[in-house]
Amino acid sequence: MSEGGPVLRVAVLGCGSVGSQVVRLLQEQAEDLAARVGAPVELAGVAVRRIDAPREVEVPPGLLTTDAAGLVARDDVDLVVEVIGGIEPARSLILSALEHGASVVTANKALLAEDGPTLFEAAEKAGRDLYYEAAVAGAIPILRPLRESLAGDRVTRVLGIVNGTTNFILDKMDSTGAGFTESLEEAQELGYAEADPTADVEGFDAAAKAAILASLAFHTRVTASDVYREGIADVTAADVASAADIGSVVKLLAIAELNDDAVSVRVHPAMIPRSHPLASVREAYNAVFVESQAAGQLMFYGPGAGGAPTASAVLGDLVTVARNHLAGSRGVGESAYAQRAVLPMGETRTRYHVAIDVDDRAGVLATVAMAFSEHGVSIQTVRQEGRGADAQLVVVSHEATDAQLSATVEQLRGMEIVREVTSVMRVEGRDE
Numbered sequence: 275m276s277e278g279g280p281v282l283r284v285a286v287l288g289c290g291s292v293g294s295q296v297v298r299l300l301q302e303q304a305e306d307l308a309a310r311v312g313a314p315v316e317l318a319g320v321a322v323r324r325i326d327a328p329r330e331v332e333v334p335p336g337l338l339t340t341d342a343a344g345l346v347a348r349d350d351v352d353l354v355v356e357v358i359g360g361i362e363p364a365r366s367l368i369l370s371a372l373e374h375g376a377s378v379v380t381a382n383k384a385l386l387a388e389d390g391p392t393l394f395e396a397a398e399k400a401g402r403d404l405y406y407e408a409a410v411a412g413a414i415p416i417l418r419p420l421r422e423s424l425a426g427d428r429v430t431r432v433l434g435i436v437n438g439t440t441n442f443i444l445d446k447m448d449s450t451g452a453g454f455t456e457s458l459e460e461a462q463e464l465g466y467a468e469a470d471p472t473a474d475v476e477g478f479d480a481a482a483k484a485a486i487l488a489s490l491a492f493h494t495r496v497t498a499s500d501v502y503r504e505g506i507a508d509v510t511a512a513d514v515a516s517a518a519d520i521g522s523v524v525k526l527l528a529i530a531e532l533n534d535d536a537v538s539v540r541v542h543p544a545m546i547p548r549s550h551p552l553a554s555v556r557e558a559y560n561a562v563f564v565e566s567q568a569a570g571q572l573m574f575y576g577p578g579a580g581g582a583p584t585a586s587a588v589l590g591d592l593v594t595v596a597r598n599h600l601a602g603s604r605g606v607g608e609s610a611y612a613q614r615a616v617l618p619m620g621e622t623r624t625r626y627h628v629a630i631d632v633d634d635r636a637g638v639l640a641t642v643a644m645a646f647s648e649h650g651v652s653i654q655t656v657r658q659e660g661r662g663a664d665a666q667l668v669v670v671s672h673e674a675t676d677a678q679l680s681a682t683v684e685q686l687r688g689m690e691i692v693r694e695v696t697s698v699m700r701v702e703g704r705d706e
């Protein structure tokens with residue numbers, strides 16, 4: 275690089291799992307990054323909560339500060355990487371960075387899903403970039419493909435396994451027959467699940483990612499509160515065994531679908547056929563399956579979390595944002611022109627798998643079938659297992675609205691011939 279030429283100065287906010295790896299890669303790959311960007315990319319400062327805390331990377335003396343707000347307001351900061359997480363102070367810091375003329379890269383799905391539009395408008399107003407590939411499915415390139423590569427196509431559906439912790443737990447349940455609690459404990463012992471696993475297990479993390487995916491796929495604005503959400507805490511070993519019986523596997527799916535001009539965005543456990551590409555996503559891996567009009571089916575697969583994989587996505591964004599900054603231009607901004615309505619869950623069309631303990635006597639099957647038909651739900655398959663007092667009917671429906679299906683189950687639960695509805699789960703992903 276010629277002496278006296280432009281230099282891009284980066285502030286990193288937060289030096290935890292992701293931040294420490296961003297700082298490490300910035301230092302280790304300085305030469306390549308400079309060549310790719312067209313100017314040296316230098317660390318201007320690293321904001322931390324405690325200067326003396328142990329961390330996984332050595333930060334050059336003098337670069338650490340506990341004053342994140344002061345760092346983003348500095349004149350010599352061109353690019354800001356926000357990897358603190360959470361809503362505040364992350365939001366104020368990003369807004370301040372943009373106001374002070376910096377371009378921003380963040381991995382903060384919670385903030386983007388809650389208040390993305392405020393950030394996008396601020397970036398637009400400032401004429402700066404706001405990139406966030408790391409926010410969904412970690413290292414997997416999925417947001418840029420949706421935003422750029424597929425911008426000429428019409429995406430109709432996105433099905434994602436976007437939470438590694440829950441995929442690890444469900445995979446354990448499937449491969450060992452273990453229950454939810456036992457599998458969660460193993461995930462915690464191995465460091466996949468946090469001590470407080472609520473955000474993952476209850477589907478909040480996946481719902482934030484679903485909102486971001488739906489917004490980009492369908493050129494609209496979807497926030498976390500628009501997303502229907504069910505976690506995996508109620509998935510039982512019996513549900514997983516029931517899925518196996520019909521050649522399926524249980525996954526926590528983030529689903530975004532275009533229905534006419536409205537979108538349906540939801541996160542819930544669902545059975546998918548073992549022949550579906552998403553069924554092969556094991557352990558803590560992530561994958562996003564995209565269906566579009568012209569391209570057909572695409573799958574993006576890889577590590578959805580971890581310090582270094584997530585830092586890879588952050589650095590990828592940083593290179594793009596740095597190039598734009600150097601050229602005085604902006605990358606592709608958000609295109610939320612479509613303003614689509616979000617369908618209530620009750621109007622979303624899906625299929626149900628229902629396992630019912632019944633008495634094995636004449637007329638029981640007809641009575642159960644009648645409950646489905648009274649709610650306008652057509653049955654795809656019905657199977658009986660066991661005999662006498664141990665009989666079980668397993669019904670898989672055709673597509674109907676979620677309201678029709680849940681009303682059917684409600685009615686079954688109140689029927690005298692039904693001893694217990696032992697498993698109810700949505701079925702997704704056609705066996706194509």
Ligand SMILES: NC(=O)c1ccc[n+]([C@@H]2O[C@H](COP(=O)([O-])OP(=O)(O)OC[C@H]3O[C@@H](n4cnc5c(N)ncnc54)[C@H](O)[C@@H]3O)[C@@H](O)[C@H]2O)c1
Binds near residue numbers: 289291293359381584
């Ligand atoms: N870890 C992953 O695998 C992963 C994957 C994808 C996205 N993300 C996202 O990346 C972000 C960071 O995640 P993480 O796993 O590195 O979290 P982390 O908790 O390991 O790191 C966050 C760091 O920020 C520091 N911090 C908190 N408040 C601060 C402040 N006011 N000023 C300076 N530092 C402050 C904390 O001390 C901590 O070291 C989050 O938005 C997260 O959702 C993480």
Ligand SMILES: N[C@@H](CCO)C(=O)O
Binds near residue numbers: 436438580
């Ligand atoms: N906790 C998330 C990783 C960060 O998004 C997961 O389990 O996938």
Ligand code: NA
Binds near residue numbers: 411413587
């Ligand atoms: Na990603």
